[in-house]
Amino acid sequence: xxxxxxxxxxxxxxxxxxxxxxxxxxxxxxxxxxxxxxxxxxxxxxxxxxxxxxxxxxxxxxxxxxxxxxxxxxxxxxxxxxxxxxxxxxxxxxxxxxxxxxxxxxxxxxxxxxxxxxxxxxxxxxxxxxxxx
Numbered sequence: 001x002x003x004x005x006x007x008x009x010x011x012x013x014x015x016x017x018x019x020x021x022x023x024x025x026x027x028x029x030x031x032x033x034x035x036x037x038x039x040x041x042x043x044x045x046x047x048x049x050x051x052x053x054x055x056x057x058x059x060x061x062x063x064x065x066x067x068x069x070x071x072x073x074x075x076x077x078x079x080x081x082x083x084x085x086x087x088x089x090x091x092x093x094x095x096x097x098x099x100x101x102x103x104x105x106x107x108x109x110x111x112x113x114x115x116x117x118x119x120x121x122x123x124x125x126x127x128x129x130x131x132x133x
Contacts, residue, residue, distance in 0.1 A: 003111055004063065006044060009035060017046045017063070041066040048079070054087035065108065075108035077101040 005018040015033045033046035043064040050057055061079040065072035080098045093099060 004108075006033075006035070015044065015046075017044065017048070019048070019050065039066075040068070051086075052088070052092060055084055055089040055092060056086050057084045057089070057092060058082040068107070070107050071110040072103075072108040073106060075103040075106075 003020045007016045007018060009015040013035045015035050017033050033044050035042055035044045037043055041064075043062055045062050046060070048057075048059045048061050050059070059079050059081050061077060063075075063077050065075040067073075078098070078100045081093050081095050084092060084095055
């Protein structure tokens, strides 16, 4: 299971995306994202940099869906591996490979455990409480 948290949303649309793999050692905190959307639906672009079992990587990604009381409906995540350095990189997808991940039941449920999430002016980020997934 993975958890994502959108934090530090600014008025210019920039944000931070935190990621934690609860079944492995992959984690990252990615700055420089952009957020766009209307009403409760959004797309967030993040130029992700993370580490997994000694392998540092760069992996641009797009996360999209619509915020609902249970979490994010229609959750989709698209990514492409841009670069890798270090040990155990053969455990990740190869440079140039892409993935599209869709939530099997259509709802990425809210969870707690990473990030705190504050939006513009110090108020809650998208989703009310740090948009924890």
